Amino acid sequence: MKRGAIDSFFKLSIPKKPKYETNTNTSSHPSYPHPIPYLPTDFQDQLAFAPAEEGKPINDRLDLDLVYYQPYIPPSIASGVFDFLRQELPFYRVQYNIKRGPVETQINTPRYTTVFGVDETSRFNESGDLVDSKSGKKVEKSKYKCTPRPLPQCLDYLRKLTEGTTNETYNFCLVNYYADGKDSISYHSDDERFLGPDPAIASFSLGAKRDFLMxxxxxxxxxxxxxxxxxxxxxxxxxxxxxxxxxxxxxxxxSIPKRAGDEVKKGRINITFRKALVKGGTENYYQYNVGTGGGFRWSAREKMMVPKKDKLILKLS
Ligand SMILES: O=C(O)CCC(=O)C(=O)O
Structure with a gap:
């Protein structure tokens, strides 16, 4: 075998040792494609020191009200948390059609996405059932055009921490994975009516450095x-x-614009916590962040997102 071939054989077959010890507890729910491990205990412990730096207000421009934590997650664990979430969360590459006048166009979302949560009118009870927020009665399947998923413990832990820091409450967690510099999000605002007036959104970055333009x-x-x-x-x-x-x-x-260079090839995860008030928010978030196609899972061996194969059920007769 040639040297190059030997190198690439080993690169492929020996995944790097993970930067964390896997937590044996898992979050499971019928809506999840696979169980999702709890946040490693070392990360939970280290997050007691979050925010790592005090937030700096940025409000020197008309209508702008930001608080920038640089960083929030302690540097000792940021890269491990990135590896963990990329490895354990289910992701999607959503496609959908939009109609501009008579012309229908297919949109290919230029990044991987996933979402967990449900709007204020419903909640998940202790058993994982979706129930009405007020009455506690089970929600009819027909209420939503989608299947809402509870936040797994690993994201819920960060949600609670963020609620404490920001003095806001959140019921949704959206996650983006930008695999390289070609992945992006174009200029938009998260000003949908289902978030109510003046919504607060907490947005985390992990992995490659990317410019956030406003x-x-x-x-x-x-x-x-x-x-x-x-x-x-x-x-x-x-x-x-x-x-x-x-x-x-x-x-x-x-927006997060496309970028050239090597840094962006490391991949970047963005996590946002938000609060949706009505069921339209739930349907919108699942439509655009889970969609109707197949899922993806990070492959440590291939160092890329790979389509999840549907489980093959073998009938032995
Ligand atoms: O990746 C980011 O930092 C921004 C994500 C974003 O704008 C969104 O999900 O609406």
């Missing part, structure tokens, strides 16, 4: 018009957290 929405001309504020660029590093609140979503757009 620009004010166009200000219509008129006697009261003021100049558009300068754009914002935050070079989000592993462990950083940005809390967006107040008028930010209503008045500003944000």
């Amino acid at each position: 620009k004010h929405k166009p200000i219509p001309p008129g006697p009261e018009a003021v100049p558009e504020p300068k754009q914002v660029k935050l070079p989000l590093g592993s462990g950083d957290m940005v809390l967006m609140r107040g008028k930010t979503q209503g008045m500003w757009l944000h």
Whole structure:
């Protein structure tokens, strides 16, 4: 065998030793494609020191209200938490159609996504059943066009911590995985009505450094018009957290643009915590972050996301 071939054989077949000890407890639910291990206990212990740095307010521009934690997750565990979540969460590459006038176009979401949670009108009880928030009665299957999933312990742990830090409450966790510099999210704002007015969104970064760009929405001309504020660029590093609140979503757009270079090839995870008030929020989030196609799972051997094969049921007769 040639040297190059030998090297790539070993690269493929010997996955690196994980940076954490697997927790043997798992979160299971009929809506999960596989059980999801609890957050390793070492990470839980280290998170007692979060936020690693005090949050700095960024509110020097019109309608902008951010708190930037650089970082929030202690540097000692940020890379391990990244490896753990990439390895253990189910991901999707969602495709959907949009109609612009008579023309239907297929949109291929340029990143991997996943979502957990349910809006305020429902909750999961101790047994994992979806129940009405007020009455505690089981929710009819027909209430949602999707199958809501409870937050697994590993994300719920971070949610509770974030609630304490930010003095806000959250019932949804959306996760993006940007495999390389070609993965991105275009300019948008999270200002959907189902989040209510002035929503607070806590957004975590793990893995590769990526630029987070923000620009004010166009200000219509008129006697009261003021100049558009300068754009914002935050070079989000592993462990950083940005809390967006107040008028930010209503008045500003944000994006993670495509990037060249080697850094972005490490992959980046983004976790956002938000609160959806009504069932439309639940349906929207599952439609665009889980979709209707097959799932993906990180392969430590192949060092990439691989499509999950449907379980083959062998009938022995
Ligand atoms: O990846 C990020 O930091 C931004 C994610 C985002 O804007 C979103 O999920 O709405």
